[in-house]
Amino acid sequence: MIAGYLLDLALGDPEQFPHPVKFFGNIIGFSERSLNKNRGRFLKGMLLVTILCGVCFLVFYFVSAILINQGWVVYTAYSSIFVYFGLANKGLINEGKKVFDVLNKEGIEAGRKQLSRIVGRDTSNLSIQQIRIAVLETMSENLSDGVIAPLFYYAVAGIPGMMTYKLINTFDSMIGYRSERYEQFGKFAARLDDVTNFIPSRLTAVLMIGVSFSKSAINFVLLYGNKHKSPNAGYPEAALAGILDTRFGGPNTYHGILFDKPFIGKNDRIVEHQEIKKVININHKACLLMIILIIVLTLTTCYV
Numbered sequence: 001m002i003a004g005y006l007l008d009l010a011l012g013d014p015e016q017f018p019h020p021v022k023f024f025g026n027i028i029g030f031s032e033r034s035l036n037k038n039r040g041r042f043l044k045g046m047l048l049v050t051i052l053c054g055v056c057f058l059v060f061y062f063v064s065a066i067l068i069n070q071g072w073v074v075y076t077a078y079s080s081i082f083v084y085f086g087l088a089n090k091g092l093i094n095e096g097k098k099v100f101d102v103l104n105k106e107g108i109e110a111g112r113k114q115l116s117r118i119v120g121r122d123t124s125n126l127s128i129q130q131i132r133i134a135v136l137e138t139m140s141e142n143l144s145d146g147v148i149a150p151l152f153y154y155a156v157a158g159i160p161g162m163m164t165y166k167l168i169n170t171f172d173s174m175i176g177y178r179s180e181r182y183e184q185f186g187k188f189a190a191r192l193d194d195v196t197n198f199i200p201s202r203l204t205a206v207l208m209i210g211v212s213f214s215k216s217a218i219n220f221v222l223l224y225g226n227k228h229k230s231p232n233a234g235y236p237e238a239a240l241a242g243i244l245d246t247r248f249g250g251p252n253t254y255h256g257i258l259f260d261k262p263f264i265g266k267n268d269r270i271v272e273h274q275e276i277k278k279v280i281n282i283n284h285k286a287c288l289l290m291i292i293l294i295i296v297l298t299l300t301t302c303y304v
Contacts, residue, residue, distance in 0.1 A: 004083025013091035020085050024170040036185040046188035049171055056167045060160035086162040088146030089287045093280050096139045100276040122253040132271040137248050139279055140240035141233045145169055147287050149200035155294045168196055194231050201232035208239040211285035217242035224264040241265045
């Protein structure tokens with residue numbers, strides 16, 4: 001785990017690099033185009049998710065079982081590489097910082113275009129403030145989805161658990177939308193993603209509070225965490241909004257549909273460019289604290 005974490009810190013996610021999530025995406029894309037038509041879309045979507053997740057877990061389970069008998073060097077190398085693949089901390093931070101930097105140096109149109117790389121909402125009419133808020137919301141939500149949740153499932157079920165979670169999360173990001181095309185076919189994937197993120201999202205909020213020592217974050221999580229339309233996203237978003245004492249949420253357009261999301265917080269202040277540094281610091285500290293907790297729990301379990 002430590003080696004994979006250090007690899008992520010050093011390398012991030014180079015676009016040209018082979019990655020299991022890209023492989024997952026290709027399979028999901030091909031399957032969706034083949035199955036998402038005619039009758040029984042919900043059933044076909046449910047069976048696709050169930051079968052692929054089962055296959056994913058079993059493949060990594062048996063590969064792990066085989067390699068663990070090939071010596072600690074081979075198994076450690078394998079595990080380290082897939083922990084690296086499972087983590088998205090450096091990539092998330094780089095993408096968030098890039099939007100802030102492009103917006104600051106090249107202006108609002110360039111900022112909107114850069115933001116569209118990392119969010120599902122329509123960015124074409126967003127203001128400078130809305131662009132920055134969108135980045136902060138994404139960084140808090142994906143701290144859970146891309147960092148804390150994969151580590152949580154690694155602690156629970158090793159590489160098979162971590163990679164199966166990544167597959168579920170990829171399903172949700174590709175087909176888990178309430179649109180005419182995906183409403184039925186992606187419903188099971190979206191609900192499964194909600195279930196798997198129930199604990200990690202709340203754990204992420206606790207970790208953010210722990211590394212920031214923010215009483216305001218505690219109040220925001222208690223007051224706004226369950227107000228979000230997503231059963232999970234509101235908790236890390238509320239924690240960060242409380243830490244920064246600003247307002248998240250509000251109406252946004254996704255795939256041509258207007259979603260009137262509730263506001264998180266009341267202080268609609270201007271978010272400044274330099275505040276991205278504070279958010280990056282929180283992400284790094286929350287990730288490191290999660291790793292330390294897993295190490296402590298593992299050692300404690302071993303000695304007990």
